[in-house]
Amino acid sequence: MGTTQLETVPEPKYWHLKTVLSEALDSEFSVGEILPNERDLAARFGVARATLRQALEQLELEGRLQRRRGVGTTVAPPRMGVAVGTEQRAWPGVAGDTWQLADCAMAAPPAAVAGILESLQGEQVYTVRRSRVTRGQPVAAELLYVPASSVPGLSAVDTRSGTARARSVLRELQRLELEGQDSAVELGSARAEDAKELDRLPGAPVLVVTTRFFAEGRTAAVSVATYRADTCRLTFGDSGGIEIHDGPERRAS
């Protein structure tokens, strides 16, 4: 990278620097390569370190860079396309599901989930924990909330292990006729437990997908899935399986 003086540019310095850095990443660096340290980079581009940091943060938000503890800042691979919506409705855990069961507990859901489920405050529901791994990398952690009324065939005094119990809950849930499902995606911050599972720091930006499953004229289950925002792009629509390998905004600066 050559020295580029940015003194005369009218837009915010970090913004222009981001564009310059982005072009340098395309032309001079390969995926996984470690960037020079901040002091060297700031000197090369003739900017203050605060300006450099702002530009690096932008590039991290856009998925171009990854900051990894003990490694430094590396050039990120293209984000993975991860399907979150398909044409067909399906209960969690049916054949072809990409999630792995981890655990099941009885717990009082967060107030907002209780609101969606129209359960009483403090009422415990089956809480199934699942995780999703794509290409060997953890991409999402999910909590699936299932009220006991949705799985009436399940024995309350179930002493089997967490995974076996999780399987039972899903099997019982699948007995209901699924009438519809909808999802919403929004920005969130990783809860400590999810962050650990996703190999991120607590509070890292994540994409939270909330899915409601409708049966018997009510919400029979709610899934709250936390996806890594740095490595994933969430795909939906009638060609959900097709991956867009290199999203427009990667270079749309």
Place this chain on the structure above:
Amino acid sequence: MGTTQLETVPEPKYWHLKTVLSEALDSEFSVGEILPNERDLAARFGVARATLRQALEQLELEGRLQRRRGVGTTVAPPRMGVAVGTEQRAWPGVAGDTWQLADCAMAAPPAAVAGILESLQGEQVYTVRRSRVTRGQPVAAELLYVPASSVPGLSAVDTRSGTARARSVLRELQRLELEGQDSAVELGSARAEDAKELDRLPGAPVLVVTTRFFAEGRTAAVSVATYRADTCRLTFGDSGGIEIHDGPERRAS
């Protein structure tokens, strides 16, 4: 809010503070109310200002707080549900479309969009700019890229105004049979132009939705829509019209 000493808590201080603050927001503050300044807040909770700032940033990511220039930090209203996927395929601009046409220009798309469109590098395409307003608030800015080959009936020497030309492009596009469409959503940072339109600072976190429209066995158009991440949750699925007013992660700390 009373004074709460956090010295003895094992998890990161800002994390616990976030939970405490979140509960205070629920019980003591109403939507739109301005929070006390950082110094006062830090003193009340017995934490350093850096810790307070981290907690405030988390709450902002989660949509609980809004920082507004010249106003301060306020309690955010619940995020709006904005539908981005429906059961039915539809070209942009058909009846019932919630987008407003703003402009149309010929421009070379970003490299990644050119890649999806399989257009030549530097080749100019129709670039329609649209905006989306929900409940009086700007929620998204879109660039719709349409290669000339997708709208062969359109005269190249079209001298009408930007909006009229945008309308012509969409009308011509709608002549093609839409064979499918898919979308992907991912985290991004607001480009300067979008930020202005969305009343955000450049670089603010946004949700970028990229939609491909398929016709005649190829990608006939690509839309890149930038949604405000602070005020919106994007809904999709077969009950896309239903809004989830209070998302689980709002209180799922």
